[in-house]
Amino acid sequence: MPDAMEETSFLAGLAAAVSTLAQREVPGKVAYDDVVQRAYNHFVLRTLVEDDFRTPGSVPEMIEIIADRPVQDWLPGSTSETVLLHGDTFSPTQECIELVVDNRRDPFGEKYENEILKLALSACQEADSPESYVAFRRLLITRPALTQTELVLQRGELDLLPVADLLDRCYLPVSPRLRRERQYAECARCHCLLRPVGRDSWQCDLDRCRTTTVKVRRYLDATVPGGILQLGLPLRTFVTGPGLFEIDLEIALGKRGLAVEMWPGYDAYDLLVTFPDKIRWAVDVKDYANPGVLGRTFAGLPSTPPRDRGFLVVPDYRRSANKQYAESFRYARQSAGRSSDSLSVTFQKDFLRAVDRKLTSTTALEGPNA
Numbered sequence: 001m002p003d004a005m006e007e008t009s010f011l012a013g014l015a016a017a018v019s020t021l022a023q024r025e026v027p028g029k030v031a032y033d034d035v036v037q038r039a040y041n042h043f044v045l046r047t048l049v050e051d052d053f054r055t056p057g058s059v060p061e062m063i064e065i066i067a068d069r070p071v072q073d074w075l076p077g078s079t080s081e082t083v084l085l086h087g088d089t090f091s092p093t094q095e096c097i098e099l100v101v102d103n104r105r106d107p108f109g110e111k112y113e114n115e116i117l118k119l120a121l122s123a124c125q126e127a128d129s130p131e132s133y134v135a136f137r138r139l140l141i142t143r144p145a146l147t148q149t150e151l152v153l154q155r156g157e158l159d160l161l162p163v164a165d166l167l168d169r170c171y172l173p174v175s176p177r178l179r180r181e182r183q184y185a186e187c188a189r190c191h192c193l194l195r196p197v198g199r200d201s202w203q204c205d206l207d208r209c210r211t212t213t214v215k216v217r218r219y220l221d222a223t224v225p226g227g228i229l230q231l232g233l234p235l236r237t238f239v240t241g242p243g244l245f246e247i248d249l250e251i252a253l254g255k256r257g258l259a260v261e262m263w264p265g266y267d268a269y270d271l272l273v274t275f276p277d278k279i280r281w282a283v284d285v286k287d288y289a290n291p292g293v294l295g296r297t298f299a300g301l302p303s304t305p306p307r308d309r310g311f312l313v314v315p316d317y318r319r320s321a322n323k324q325y326a327e328s329f330r331y332a333r334q335s336a337g338r339s340s341d342s343l344s345v346t347f348q349k350d351f352l353r354a355v356d357r358k359l360t361s362t363t364a365l366e367g368p369n370a
């Protein structure tokens, strides 16, 4: 039976293969990349020794075996419930992308998402313009897909000038696989491009949208000059996805009359909330499917800009999908030797309840005429 380390390494390799295959422009290309061939060879070796498990005869058969099914169903000795591939769109799941990035098997280019955010940070710092960084983050969250003309317009925005050149590295030409006839479709919930499924349905890559029926916000003509562009998958997974919850929180806190600063101190954390009694709460929002990966990798909340309390907030739907989410996070954190900050996961609703309790107690202390 394989040990846990060996299984993690095998799954990371397979996740990288799945992500690489998803980016192939030509599905029929005969030669596979090394990362795919290696993962396939390992898959065959692991399943050959167990009669109860199916051994694939080709890469497409391996993909068919793993689509929509948890690892424990097809990998001998595994108890993992991770699903690597969506069966409807044959695109990698969010958990698959997290595994790839966590294990630095990055087929997207050397730490693509981190590198872009760092470049944007230093460009905005050089221009001494924190508002440019905020505008950049907001653009990546609210406009993950653009026409070439829209991109040119964004490049001309005053706030975005320090990062104008970087935008070309963020917005990449879109694969024709996302197209149905002459059209791409934008998701009504996250504004990312959808994937065509069957004759007339569409499906979204982000877990947050897969929890409900997907709706189309607008159709984009694939033949417009310059074509259609979209953020790369890691940016959509790690910036757009959680960013939508960051903005939801910003709105919810604003409705309570609270002052909110987004990505303060050039992105030290995601939100800084200041209460009427000047107490400051810092929030980082993470939307990881796998609480283990989050527990292992989350570096903790920085102490500057100064704050009185720090929260790691996770969207509620992650708790609905995995009742053990908070426990798995804690266990992974302890195992990785990161538990000294005693940080735990706070779900979105619980965080807003804590905000309301704090507001009530502050108002009670100050009295009705304060």
Ligand SMILES: [Zn+2]
Binding pocket: 187, 188, 189, 190, 191, 192, 204, 205, 206, 209
């Ligand atoms: Zn969506």
